[in-house]
Amino acid sequence: MDKVTVYGPEHFAPRPDAPEAFGWLGCGEDIPCHAVFREAWPEAVRLLRVDAGPRAATAEHGDLLTVFLTLGPEPEKRVDSLFERQAYVLASLLNTLCDQMLFQMNHKFSEMLRRELNAEGRYMADRLEPGAGFPPEAQRLRFAPLREAFPEARISGSGILTPAKSMMYCVRISGHVCDQTTLHDCSKCSQKNCLYRKI
Amino acid sequence: MKDRILRDALLRGDREAVARMLHTGEPETWRREKDSLLREVTDAHLRGGAPFCQLTAAAQAASAFPLPEQPSAVCCGGVAGNTSAISKNFLMMLLRGWGLPALDLGMDVPAAAFLEAVREHGVRFVVCVGFSSADGAFVRDLHRQAVEHGIRDRFRLVLCGASMTPEEMAELPLDFLDNRAAAVAEWMVDAWTR
Numbered sequence: 001m002d003k004v005t006v007y008g009p010e011h012f013a014p015r016p017d018a019p020e021a022f023g024w025l026g027c028g029e030d031i032p033c034h035a036v037f038r039e040a041w042p043e044a045v046r047l048l049r050v051d052a053g054p055r056a057a058t059a060e061h062g063d064l065l066t067v068f069l070t071l072g073p074e075p076e077k078r079v080d081s082l083f084e085r086q087a088y089v090l091a092s093l094l095n096t097l098c099d100q101m102l103f104q105m106n107h108k109f110s111e112m113l114r115r116e117l118n119a120e121g122r123y124m125a126d127r128l129e130p131g132a133g134f135p136p137e138a139q140r141l142r143f144a145p146l147r148e149a150f151p152e153a154r155i156s157g158s159g160i161l162t163p164a165k166s167m168m169y170c171v172r173i174s175g176h177v178c179d180q181t182t183l184h185d186c187s188k189c190s191q192k193n194c195l196y197r198k199i
Numbered sequence: 200m201k202d203r204i205l206r207d208a209l210l211r212g213d214r215e216a217v218a219r220m221l222h223t224g225e226p227e228t229w230r231r232e233k234d235s236l237l238r239e240v241t242d243a244h245l246r247g248g249a250p251f252c253q254l255t256a257a258a259q260a261a262s263a264f265p266l267p268e269q270p271s272a273v274c275c276g277g278v279a280g281n282t283s284a285i286s287k288n289f290l291m292m293l294l295r296g297w298g299l300p301a302l303d304l305g306m307d308v309p310a311a312a313f314l315e316a317v318r319e320h321g322v323r324f325v326v327c328v329g330f331s332s333a334d335g336a337f338v339r340d341l342h343r344q345a346v347e348h349g350i351r352d353r354f355r356l357v358l359c360g361a362s363m364t365p366e367e368m369a370e371l372p373l374d375f376l377d378n379r380a381a382a383v384a385e386w387m388v389d390a391w392t393r
Contacts, residue, residue: 026250033256036212076284083288086295088259089212092252095285156307158280158333 002059002066002145011112012054012105014097016045021096036089044093051075052101052165056109059145063173065113065124066142069105070166071098073152098165106167117173125174130159134170142170201225202232209236212256217263226264230298233261234388237296241385254381255289258296266300272391274316275326276304278337286360286380287328293384299391301326310341317345317354324387326357335363335371342372355390359383 018041022028027037053072058065075098082091114124128134136159143155154162161168201220208216220229240257243249273294277287284306294301302316306328313325327338338358345351355374368376375386 025252027252031250031253032207032210033212033253036256036259037252080284080288083284083292086214086259086262086292088255088262088292089252091288092255154282156280156282158331160280160282160330162282164283164285 002061004057004059004145004149006149007056007109009054011056012101012108014045014048014052014054014101015104016048016097017100021093021100024096024100025092033089037093040090040093044090044097047078047090047094048075048097048101051078052098054101054105055150056105057146057149058113059142060173061142061145064142065171065173066146066168067109067113067171068143068146068150068153068166068168069102069109070150070153070161070163071102071105072165073163076164102165102167113171121175123174123176123178125172125178128170128172130168135159139168143168202229205229205232206236209233209257209260210240210253212259214260214263217260221263230264233264234297237261238385241293241381244381245379245385251289251381254293258292261296261298264298266295266298269300271300271302271320271322273299273301273324273326273387274304274313274320274322275301275328276308276313277306277328278330278334279307279309280333280337281328281330281360282307283330286330290326290328290359290380290383293380294387297384297388299384299388310337310344313341314345314348314350317350321353323354324357324390325354326359326383326387328360329358330360334358334360335367338371338373357383357387 022037025037027034051074053074055072056067056069058067079091079095082094117124130139136155136157139159140155152163153166205217205220208220237257240249240254244251244254275287275290277284287306291301291303302320302322304312304316313327316322317325327334327341329337338356342351342356356372358371358373358376359380360378375383377383
């Protein structure tokens with residue numbers, strides 16, 4: 001039986017960071033379009049605060065801890081609707097802010113888990129992620145205990161998560177201090193042209 | 200002088216300024232200028248010399264140009280299993296910027312729906328937006344069904360967004376494949392105007 005723990009929005013207040021968001025977009029002050037992106041920034045931040053419903057949960061089974069993080073379905077609906085209205089700059093900026101928020105959640109949550117586990121004399125070891133040795137069938141199996149907490153969430157046959165602004169991985173828990181990485185490791189991922197790839 | 204003003208407005212992403220210019224006449228001249236600018240920015244982006252934000256801004260401003268009054272020649276949708284719309288949205292944005300009428304089939308689209316668009320709407324380009332190496336199987340199945348229904352010669356097949364090895368790519372029955380929306384849009388425009 002899995003032990004499920006749910007973490008609500010109070011753990012994950014949005015912290016929009018302009019330099020990071022503009023860095024991901026490749027947008028700098030020397031580029032002609034910078035002004036239109038800068039002008040869209042306050043509205044993108046407002047929409048992020050309105051739409052994002054950040055939540056997380058873990059399911060513990062033996063030495064395996066499944067982690068699911070999501071901003072909920074609203075941000076993607078908003079981004080889609082902005083694209084339909086041809087508000088491309090705002091759509092693109094909001095999409096980037098959502099990705100940024102999800103990655104910030106991931107970082108914060110990993111640190112929180114690490115502290116909780118360490119206090120119990122347990123340690124985070126290797127991390128299994130989609131695209132890096134974590135097949136879709138295994139994802140669906142590991143997600144099953146979390147379905148009740150996230151009834152809107154789905155995993156497609158090719159492993160794509162719905163809502164899109166979600167993330168899922170497993171962490172192996174060890175009784176020994178472990179120095180392996182517990183954040184995302186881009187070098188293991190097959191998406192070679194990913195916007196956020198850091199190698 | 201006016202050409203320069205148009206180019207600056209496009210680079211700034213200023214749709215209102217472009218719309219104001221269109222009201223003062225010479226729309227065909229400006230359409231050529233707009234396409235030329237989009238080509239420059241796209242080429243620069245694909246060479247790593249311009250960020251995607253610049254392309255986004257130019258596409259937003261270019262959407263002030265009305266679409267030609269003709270049926271969609273392109274249908275675009277996420278392959279079955281792909282529920283994340285962002286790549287498809289970027290591609291639709293670029294096609295709109297170029298003034299190419301495209302039918303948006305949405306996401307998680309079965310092969311049969313792409314073929315339906317060929318039969319019902321007469322589209323000549325089918326663009327599948329993928330995500331994983333499993334997309335190869337989808338493309339092969341779509342190709343097989345099109346052959347069985349005798350309509351494979353009616354359209355060109357494009358895959359955008361999949362991540363796979365060059366060997367896997369070479370074996371697919373595709374007219375074009377690239378995982379960059381800008382490269383796919385540029386190929387589509389060239390194929391459309393030829």
